[in-house]
């Protein structure tokens with residue numbers, strides 16, 4: 001087997017890269033370790049920046065998003081129940097779209113199926129070879145049979161735990177990491193959202209988030225210790241804890257029900273540098289992780305992949321290496337902006353046991369500063385709605 005671009009990983013990054021290359025006539029094969037159903041079973045965030053909306057449109061997969069997605073012109077922040085509305089539309093004339101990452105993935109998968117592009121699912125023992133040499137290639141087994149895929153470029157879109165970054169010699173890559181001492185316990189429920197806007201709430205008991213997937217399906221989170229076992233959380237305990245962290249009127253309005261999904265996700269900030277090693281390029285969660293507080297993960301992945309697709313198209317269609325040479329420094333600038341914003345949102349909204357009552361007062365002062373400063377609100381809006 002031979003292709004121009006071997007894409008490792010069939011999450012949103014790999015699928016979008018495959019789609020953009022296919023549109024330009026660059027040949028690519030996706031190799032994914034899991035089954036399509038498994039990939040679609042992961043529940044993740046669902047806030048799309050304008051740049052992501054535009055990219056889905058350009059990729060010809062935006063129709064259902066426009067039909068079913070919810071336009072949001074702002075978010076609410078809360079501190080010990082006190083509410084602060086951040087109106088993106090009034091502040092900077094922009095909005096975001098609430099549309100689940102699972103649905104983005106589903107739409108990209110459907111497009112790939114329509115065009116018959118090659119995706120190898122349930123590939124075992126995926127390994128990448130000679131990306132610093134003349135014969136880059138990928139080996140894997142499928143149904144017990146060994147295969148080799150020769151290629152010009154390997155795109156590492158295989159997430160944080162993938163094989164691509166792990167295959168780079170240790171002395172060739174620098175990693176920057178902060179693991180937060182807590183996670184998010186999330187519940188998906190078939191009930192209308194409690195409020196029109198997403199609510200990001202700081203409370204002495206810990207952070208809480210009220211989000212949604214549609215007008216009839218909601219997603220809620222509470223901050224829990226990092227090693228928390230989901231088994232300790234009955235639905236009843238979850239709803240009680242969520243209510244305790246919300247403004248009383250909001251808590252009163254909350255519509256609860258049996259959870260459809262319940263899981264704990266750790267919070268981490270992580271960046272690898274550089275993102276190119278010969279003919280291997282990293283994109284999406286393989287390159288970086290942001291804590292979900294700023295809703296940046298998917299958006300950052302999409303902007304990596306847009307830049308990578310443009311660079312590869314330039315290389316294969318125009319024979320120019322300029323784009324591939326500047327890929328890593330260019331995308332890292334944006335990545336660090338998103339890291340800063342996600343870290344800031346996380347720092348403001350969570351409780352940090354180690355910083356004590358001084359830390360909580362500083363967070364309160366930061367919240368009050370935000371409430372009193374249009375410039376600070378504009379900065380939040382600009383970062384949330386879409387990094388430049």
Ligand code: APR
Pocket residue numbers: 008009010011012013014031032033034039044045101123126157158159160161162163164283284285286296297298299301
């Ligand atoms: N071989 C093949 N595929 C692999 C391997 C491997 N060794 N290791 C992991 N994968 C697959 C995973 O099964 C997964 O489907 O790579 C895919 C990576 O997908 P994601 O983890 O969703 O990462 P990405 O596509 O970059 O999407 C980024 O995910 O975590 C969120 O916030 C993040 O929204 C952002 C998005």
Ligand code: PHB
Pocket residue numbers: 044045046047198211212219292293294295296
């Ligand atoms: C979600 O709906 O799952 C969600 C929304 C916003 C975030 C994180 C998660 O910042």
